[in-house]
Amino acid sequence: MTYPSIDREKKILELLQKQGSASIQELVDAFGVSNMTIHRDLNKMAEAGHIHKKHGGVTLAGNSPAAGESLCSMCNKPVSARTVFIVQFENGEQKRACCAHCGLMIQSQSKKVRQSLTADYLHGHMVSAKQAVYITGSELNICCVPSVLSFGSQQEAEKFQKGFGGTLASMDEAIQYLHGMMHAH
Numbered sequence: 001m002t003y004p005s006i007d008r009e010k011k012i013l014e015l016l017q018k019q020g021s022a023s024i025q026e027l028v029d030a031f032g033v034s035n036m037t038i039h040r041d042l043n044k045m046a047e048a049g050h051i052h053k054k055h056g057g058v059t060l061a062g063n064s065p066a067a068g069e070s071l072c073s074m075c076n077k078p079v080s081a082r083t084v085f086i087v088q089f090e091n092g093e094q095k096r097a098c099c100a101h102c103g104l105m106i107q108s109q110s111k112k113v114r115q116s117l118t119a120d121y122l123h124g125h126m127v128s129a130k131q132a133v134y135i136t137g138s139e140l141n142i143c144c145v146p147s148v149l150s151f152g153s154q155q156e157a158e159k160f161q162k163g164f165g166g167t168l169a170s171m172d173e174a175i176q177y178l179h180g181m182m183h184a185h
């Protein structure tokens with residue numbers, strides 16, 4: 001099946017919304033167009049700030065129109081692109097959370113999680129929740145309290161920590177932190 005370019009852009013966004021990222025090859029196969037055509041689409045979308053291109057693939061950018069249209073599955077707050085957390089289950093379902101706080105809670109309540117993605121707080125692109133670096137207990141209470149913010153790299157997290165304090169944590173540590181805080185209340 002082939003689509004005109006504008007439809008393809010919409011479909012690419014939908015696909016990224018569903019799975020967070022895609023490889024160029026995947027998109028070429030999905031749309032039955034040439035590598036060059038996909039690259040042209042992606043360049044346009046990247047320029048518009050809707051996606052991020054990286055080696056051989058793309059991820060949804062935080063400010064994409066597709067990224068911020070739902071309510072948190074945990075607390076029903078509108079999901080902000082800057083802090084969105086997406087949990088994907090083994091059966092293909094996915095839940096979106098307003099921030100890493102809710103996202104990690106959803107994730108820790110299910111054993112059937114395939115993978116999760118979380119927004120890098122500084123840049124807004126989606127990163128694997130497992131590999132993300134979290135900051136707990138910073139002075140900045142963003143979204144749900146106790147706030148947990150996620151970053152794509154240790155370096156970014158430390159940059160933030162310098163300004164706003166808090167403790168660097170791995171995903172498991174951040175989950176433990178949340179559970180600990182919840183019981184303390």
Ligand SMILES: [Zn+2]
Binds near residue numbers: 076
């Ligand atoms: Zn929430």
Ligand SMILES: [Zn+2]
Binds near residue numbers: 077098099100101143
């Ligand atoms: Zn939240």
